[in-house]
Amino acid sequence: MAETDDTRAAMGEKTRRRVLGDAHVDRASGNATPFDTPFQDFITQGAWGSVWSRDQFTFRERSIVTIALLAALGHDEELAMHIRATANTGATPEDIREALLHVAVYAGVPAANSAIKIAKATLAEMDK
Structure with missing residues (x-):
C-alpha cells in the first residue's frame, strides 16, 4: 500500500505522542497558530511519520x-x-x-x- 500524507500524519501523531507524551503534543498543538501549523504538520509527517516510525x-x-x-x-x-x-x-x-x-x-x-x-x-x- 502506498504511503500517503494522511497515513504519515496518523503514524507521526501516534509516534510523536508515544515518544514525547500526550502533554507535550497537546501543548504544542494547542499553541499552534496559522503561522506555524504548516511546520507542525511537516514535523509530524516528516520527522515522526517518516523517520521515527521506521522499523530499522x-x-x-x-x-x-x-x-x-x-x-x-x-x-x-x-x-x-x-x-x-x-x-x-x-x-x-x-x-x-x-x-x-x-x-x-x-x-x-x-x-x-x-x-x-x-x-x-x-x-x-x-x-x-
Whole structure:
C-alpha cells in the first residue's frame, strides 16, 4: 500500500505522542497558530511519520542518536525535550552519558560540556 500524507500524519501523531507524551503534543498543538501549523504538520509527517516510525532502529536507538545530534549542534531546548522523552523511549542515563562522550570526541568538548550540564539538570528534574 502506498504511503500517503494522511497515513504519515496518523503514524507521526501516534509516534510523536508515544515518544514525547500526550502533554507535550497537546501543548504544542494547542499553541499552534496559522503561522506555524504548516511546520507542525511537516514535523509530524516528516520527522515522526517518516523517520521515527521506521522499523530499522528502536525508539531507544533513535533517542540516543537524536540526543547526540542535538548536543553536537547546540540545540539546547530540543536536547532537554529529548532527554525528558527518554522516560518513554527506554534510553537510560548511561546511554545519554555514552552519547555525550561521543559528542565530545566527534563534535568537540565545549558542545559535550554544555550538553552534560543540560542532561544533568534535566535528569535531576525528572527524578523529582
